[in-house]
Amino acid sequence: MVEKKLVIRNKLGLHARAAVKFVNLANRFSSKVKIIKNSAEIDGKSILGILTLAATQHSTITLKISGRDEKDAFKALTGLINDKFEEKE
Amino acid sequence: MEFVRLRGIAVSPGVAMGRVRVTEPLVFSAQRESIPPVRVKAERARLEQAVRRTRRQLSLLRSKIKKKAGQDHAFIFDAHLMILEDHTLRSNLDRIIATEKVKAEWALCQVNAKYRRIFESLDDDAFRQRQLDVYDVLAKIYRNLKQKREAIAAGGKKILVAHDLLPSEAAGRLSRGNVLGVALDMGGPTSHVAILARSLNIPTVVGLHDVTGQVKNGDTLILDGTDGEVIINPPPAVQREFESKKQRYDNYRLELHRLAKMPSLTLDRVRFTPMANIELPEEIAMAQSLGAEGVGLFRSEFLYLQSASLPDEDDHYRVYSQLARSAYPAPVCIRTIDIGGEKALPQLKIEQERNPALGLRAIRLCLKNRDMFRIQLRAILRASFLRNIQLLVPMITEIEEVGEVKLLFEEIKTELRAEKVRFDENIPLGVMIEVPAAAALTDLLVKEVDFLSIGTNDLIQYCLAVDRSNEFVAYLYKPLHPSVLRLVKFIIETAVQAGRRVTVCGEMAADPLSALILLGFGLREFSMNPIFIPRIKRMLRAVEFRTVRRIVAQAMDLRTAQEVEEFVTEKILARYPHAFLKGGAE
Numbered sequence: 208m209v210e211k212k213l214v215i216r217n218k219l220g221l222h223a224r225a226a227v228k229f230v231n232l233a234n235r236f237s238s239k240v241k242i243i244k245n246s247a248e249i250d251g252k253s254i255l256g257i258l259t260l261a262a263t264q265h266s267t268i269t270l271k272i273s274g275r276d277e278k279d280a281f282k283a284l285t286g287l288i289n290d291k292f293e294e295k296e
Numbered sequence: 297m298e299f300v301r302l303r304g305i306a307v308s309p310g311v312a313m314g315r316v317r318v319t320e321p322l323v324f325s326a327q328r329e330s331i332p333p334v335r336v337k338a339e340r341a342r343l344e345q346a347v348r349r350t351r352r353q354l355s356l357l358r359s360k361i362k363k364k365a366g367q368d369h370a371f372i373f374d375a376h377l378m379i380l381e382d383h384t385l386r387s388n389l390d391r392i393i394a395t396e397k398v399k400a401e402w403a404l405c406q407v408n409a410k411y412r413r414i415f416e417s418l419d420d421d422a423f424r425q426r427q428l429d430v431y432d433v434l435a436k437i438y439r440n441l442k443q444k445r446e447a448i449a450a451g452g453k454k455i456l457v458a459h460d461l462l463p464s465e466a467a468g469r470l471s472r473g474n475v476l477g478v479a480l481d482m483g484g485p486t487s488h489v490a491i492l493a494r495s496l497n498i499p500t501v502v503g504l505h506d507v508t509g510q511v512k513n514g515d516t517l518i519l520d521g522t523d524g525e526v527i528i529n530p531p532p533a534v535q536r537e538f539e540s541k542k543q544r545y546d547n548y549r550l551e552l553h554r555l556a557k558m559p560s561l562t563l564d565r566v567r568f569t570p571m572a573n574i575e576l577p578e579e580i581a582m583a584q585s586l587g588a589e590g591v592g593l594f595r596s597e598f599l600y601l602q603s604a605s606l607p608d609e610d611d612h613y614r615v616y617s618q619l620a621r622s623a624y625p626a627p628v629c630i631r632t633i634d635i636g637g638e639k640a641l642p643q644l645k646i647e648q649e650r651n652p653a654l655g656l657r658a659i660r661l662c663l664k665n666r667d668m669f670r671i672q673l674r675a676i677l678r679a680s681f682l683r684n685i686q687l688l689v690p691m692i693t694e695i696e697e698v699g700e701v702k703l704l705f706e707e708i709k710t711e712l713r714a715e716k717v718r719f720d721e722n723i724p725l726g727v728m729i730e731v732p733a734a735a736a737l738t739d740l741l742v743k744e745v746d747f748l749s750i751g752t753n754d755l756i757q758y759c760l761a762v763d764r765s766n767e768f769v770a771y772l773y774k775p776l777h778p779s780v781l782r783l784v785k786f787i788i789e790t791a792v793q794a795g796r797r798v799t800v801c802g803e804m805a806a807d808p809l810s811a812l813i814l815l816g817f818g819l820r821e822f823s824m825n826p827i828f829i830p831r832i833k834r835m836l837r838a839v840e841f842r843t844v845r846r847i848v849a850q851a852m853d854l855r856t857a858q859e860v861e862e863f864v865t866e867k868i869l870a871r872y873p874h875a876f877l878k879g880g881a882e
Contacts, residue, residue: 222422222423255430259414
């Protein structure tokens with residue numbers, strides 16, 4: 208299992224557009240993807256789960272991934288978050 | 297005969313008249329209907345079928361909207377499709393049917409209530425609003441549970457009246473091509489419906505409060521998306537009035553679009569460039585639809601005037617990069633802050649001046665407040681990586697100022713290179729010629745910069761020593777004053793000879809007669825409020841440069857503004873009787 212705390216950096220946070228990108232990417236891997244914010248833990252492959260986290264800019268989330276391709280999934284998903292979901296700001 | 301007029305917010309221009317179709321809001325029945333245990337499997341299959349139908353509809357809508365309104369509007373369907381496939385949501389539905397032994401309708405209702413509670417507990421408004429998307433998807437499934445498909449409303453084109461439209465509903469209904477206009481109780485100018493209606497050219501009035509309460513299916517409605525007026529069951533006389541209004545508007549729009557697409561060439565095929573003076577990045581689309589081939593003047597003042605504190609680098613960058621992207625590949629000329637004098641800036645605590653027009657303003661203010669100026673220059677450079685941004689410095693009085701700006705600019709470039717920030721190494725630097733002293737130095741200034749922009753409003757004020765807002769002397773403010781014309785002619789000819797670009801971005805560029813004279817001087821770039829582009833473009837397309845140049849050259853020997861005006865008008869009309877015709881586009 209890999210686990211890491213990350214800060215949401217893009218201006219709009221993990222909003223609908225970003226969530227769609229995240230889920231699409233997460234679905235490419237067989238590993239289980241969990242996102243934890245405060246005390247809530249949600250399935251990272253569920254758009255509704257992600258939206259109900261209301262992860263705004265500067266909020267800290269923990270990404271927890273386990274499974275056969277966890278390393279690749281981790282690299283791809285942290286990359287997306289740190290790349291501000293390919294958003295300009 | 298009685299008829300009702302309602303006033304709302306005009307959000308998408310145009311006039312429409314037609315029969316009303318009232319759209320009922322989607323509602324869930326709150327009825328809990330039990331089913332026998334043996335029916336559970338069949339009920340889940342019924343839900344599954346409704347989900348399949350919904351998926352098909354959403355995919356269809358997505359491709360349709362993508363084609364008609366662009367990828368950005370289609371995005372909402374990606375999100376909705378994903379919500380539809382969300383396995384937490386789906387397993388919730390299945391579980392409720394199986395454990396509570398209820399109909400799928402009730403399960404949808406329960407799940408909707410659950411998500412509404414969750415989303416309503418969120419602190420962030422943007423996230424709270426996402427409950428509408430969940431509702432939207434669940435309501436679609438709900439409708440698809442009914443075996444009988446709602447007959448596609450017959451009877452041709454209608455005016456759509458509704459309390460409000462959900463984003464996906466709006467996209468679906470507006471893209472079918474059978475909506476003449478839209479009238480809503482709710483909504484504002486920046487709502488999704490408004491933006492979509494504008495991009496699809498559907499006249500729309502929102503914020504009518506209770507239009508749904510006042511009309512029924514089949515009523516006749518006149519809808520004016522330009523004035524924000526809605527008239528219910530108008531008598532024939534009013535109908536006829538609106539028919540002609542609609543006709544005029546439609547002709548006008550057609551004419552504008554036709555003209556915007558035509559090449560900007562004079563009769564003897566000399567190319568000119570109409571450009572836009574704007575203040576907000578959002579204005580670019582409208583400017584381009586009117587024929588603007590770039591932004592000749594972006595006024596950056598609004599950035600400073602809209603908030604109590606000074607904007608930071610990212611505030612600037614966001615606006616400039618949006619500008620660059622929206623206009624790309626067309627050029628955007630950003631003028632650094634032109635403030636001080638009459639437009640005070642409370643954040644800087646500028647002292648009241650006895651004579652603000654001659655005081656600490658524009659570049660003078662910037663060179664005094666270098667930290668503020670650096671922030672703006674850095675943001676402009678950072679936004680320049682698409683290579684379509686130009687930098688324009690206002691109110692230059694002496695060569696030394698250009699030197700200081702260039703020094704500062706180079707310093708910032710070095711900084712950015714060290715930070716490995718991408719920017720346009722060849723970003724053009726230009727200055728505004730507004731002060732007669734700068735005008736007289738044109739031959740020297742052109743050697744220092746890449747282009748010139750003539751701000752005729754200030755140049756005329758300083759040249760004639762006239763404050764046009766002072767009613768006692770305003771009569772002296774004359775753009776065609778021979779002295780103004782000599783000055784402008786000298787600037788344009790000197791720039792052209794030196795192989796430098798020169799633009800006029802004052803009101804002279806938007807005035808038909810003045811624009812002709814500028815063309816005669818050799819000007820090719822005319823930047824103005826975009827609404828004037830059609831009339832200037834039409835006029836310049838109707839004349840020959842050669843002839844205009846000859847007439848204007850003769851006019852330079854005249855003694856007064858009035859003589860110039862009469863002479864040029866008469867000569868032009870003799871040669872081109874239709875040059876000043878206003879036509880449909882006015």
